[in-house]
Amino acid sequence: MPELPEVETVVRGLREALPGRCIVSVRLGKTDFIDDPAALESDLPGNRITGVRRHGKFVVVELEARAGAAASACLLVHLGMTGQLTTGRADTPAAPHTHVFFALDDGQELRYTDIRRFGRMVLASEGLRERVLGPLGLDPVEAGERDFCERLRGRRARIKALLLDQRVFSGMGNIYTDESLWRARIHPKRIAASLKEAELARLYRAVGDILREAIRLRGSSVSDYVDAKGERGEYQMRHRVYQRNGRKCHRCGALIRRVIVAGRSSYFCPRCQPAPRGRKRVRRQRQLKIKKAPARMKKPA
Numbered sequence: 001m002p003e004l005p006e007v008e009t010v011v012r013g014l015r016e017a018l019p020g021r022c023i024v025s026v027r028l029g030k031t032d033f034i035d036d037p038a039a040l041e042s043d044l045p046g047n048r049i050t051g052v053r054r055h056g057k058f059v060v061v062e063l064e065a066r067a068g069a070a071a072s073a074c075l076l077v078h079l080g081m082t083g084q085l086t087t088g089r090a091d092t093p094a095a096p097h098t099h100v101f102f103a104l105d106d107g108q109e110l111r112y113t114d115i116r117r118f119g120r121m122v123l124a125s126e127g128l129r130e131r132v133l134g135p136l137g138l139d140p141v142e143a144g145e146r147d148f149c150e151r152l153r154g155r156r157a158r159i160k161a162l163l164l165d166q167r168v169f170s171g172m173g174n175i176y177t178d179e180s181l182w183r184a185r186i187h188p189k190r191i192a193a194s195l196k197e198a199e200l201a202r203l204y205r206a207v208g209d210i211l212r213e214a215i216r217l218r219g220s221s222v223s224d225y226v227d228a229k230g231e232r233g234e235y236q237m238r239h240r241v242y243q244r245n246g247r248k249c250h251r252c253g254a255l256i257r258r259v260i261v262a263g264r265s266s267y268f269c270p271r272c273q274p275a276p277r278g279r280k281r282v283r284r285q286r287q288l289k290i291k292k293a294p295a296r297m298k299k300p301a
């Protein structure tokens, strides 16, 4: 948390307020999540913001190339677990745990608030931007079906672990991974190589549909997430498995369960998403029945 839909929502909000604005001054509180706080304070004032976009779960604030500079820099912000990036009037009181204040030339302020400070902020040159963003995988919203399936086909890892791996796909976290696997009726512990082509195609559609729907509803507010205006998202009302253990599956009525996969809590429906071991056991039981059948027939009626 926040994941792709939440970061996309924040980016869309910031895009309404930031492009064209000049950063007048920078004020910092706690700085342990900032790569080089001194550089942020000294180099950022005077920079004009040209755009805001999303790369995986990073917010990328593009800055105008300065005279004499070979390439433009950008401000990269990762919201971590509880980061919030909001804009508002500079004279409004700051929320607790607000650690960065960017004063803008129109009297507004861009603020970064983060209770747990697992986020990251870095003023990045072209080279550093490449080092941070370069290793990130395919964007699951923009990916075509062929590229998406190609990343998973034949991989000897659990499907949930691959979906969470930011080098494979960038932007997915625990919520949207679990929701997508439920919609595609795939157990989180399945090995990717065991997925049939029809299952890969179903997963591709599920991931894209769920992420787009979540963006439309401005993300899921399960803990601290708010958009750039400080408002909560609505997609948490549509969650089908995430944090619903012990409650009924919307599709079949079985009770949702929780298991640990890839070190993370994973929610799934034991009936809609058959476990890999369960699939083998069913096959074995069928074989045993075939062997036992003649013996039973000899018994007196």
Ligand SMILES: [Zn+2]
Residues within 6 Å of the ligand: 249, 250, 251, 252, 253, 254, 269, 270, 271, 272, 273
């Ligand atoms: Zn079910």
